[in-house]
Amino acid sequence: xxxxxxxxxxxxxxxxxxxxxxxxxxxxxxxxxxxxxxxxxxxxxxxxxxxxxxxxxxxxxxxxxxxxxxxxxxxxxxxxxxxxxxxxxxxxxxxxxxxxxxxxxxxxxxxxxxxxxxxxxxxxxxxxxxxxxxxxxxxxxxxxxxxxxxxxxxxxxxxxxxxxxxxxxxxxxxxxxxxxxxxxxxxxxxxxxxxxxxx
Numbered sequence: 397x398x399x400x401x402x403x404x405x406x407x408x409x410x411x412x413x414x415x416x417x418x419x420x421x422x423x424x425x426x427x428x429x430x431x432x433x434x435x436x437x438x439x440x441x442x443x444x445x446x447x448x449x450x451x452x453x454x455x456x457x458x459x460x461x462x463x464x465x466x467x468x469x470x471x472x473x474x475x476x477x478x479x480x481x482x483x484x485x486x487x488x489x490x491x492x493x494x495x496x497x498x499x500x501x502x503x504x505x506x507x508x509x510x511x512x513x514x515x516x517x518x519x520x521x522x523x524x525x526x527x528x529x530x531x532x533x534x535x536x537x538x539x540x541x542x543x544x545x546x547x548x549x550x551x552x553x554x555x556x557x558x559x560x561x562x563x564x565x566x567x568x569x570x571x572x573x574x575x576x577x578x579x580x581x582x583x584x585x586x587x588x589x590x591x592x593x594x595x
Contacts, residue, residue, distance in 0.1 A: 436517055447509035454503055467492070533568055540565045 440448070453459060470492050474483040485491040544561055547554055554561070 436520075440513065443509060444513050447506040447513070450503070450506045451510045454506075530570070537565055537567060 470485065471489065472478055473481045474485050474489060474492075475487060476483060540561070544565065546552075
């Protein structure tokens with residue numbers, strides 16, 4: 397390799413960094429997350445796509461403005477405040493009540509469908525995090541064992557006791573750990589007397 401090529405390679409991959417100055421590992425992680433997110437969005441069903449679109453539109457500012465104008469006109473027109481407009485849904489606005497109720501029902505169903513998809517996606521992320529954490533724990537255990545072997549071979553004095561090292565290099569029992577987590581008490585709801593005292 398010529399000096400020019402070596403300088404080009406060094407400038408392109410200087411200090412283990414990618415094209416944007418970020419480490420290659422970071423760039424790979426970002427690209428992997430992008431691919432995973434795109435796949436999750438691409439594999440949505442038609443109903444999930446419709447639910448996401450309706451939820452996104454319903455939460456926008458223009459829809460809020462449309463509802464304010466629509467309800468305002470409906471009420472004003474039906475209380476005979478607009479000259480020349482014959483009331484078509486007199487007070488107590490039964491037709492408007494039915495329309496709003498139906499809109500609320502269907503909008504709630506679409507929101508629930510969208511939230512269900514997001515919850516399922518969050519569960520997949522949590523499972524992925526758990527798998528990575530377990531893999532990192534095994535890797536750290538192996539690293540600790542290697543460091544212990546190296547320190548013993550080189551007869552390097554350790555700042556931790558042998559019992560601490562043995563405790564750290566043990567393989568973590570996930571089943572017993574989850575059982576111990578279940579032993580944590582739930583935060584109790586304060587009684588009325590405690591709330592009065594704190595107030």
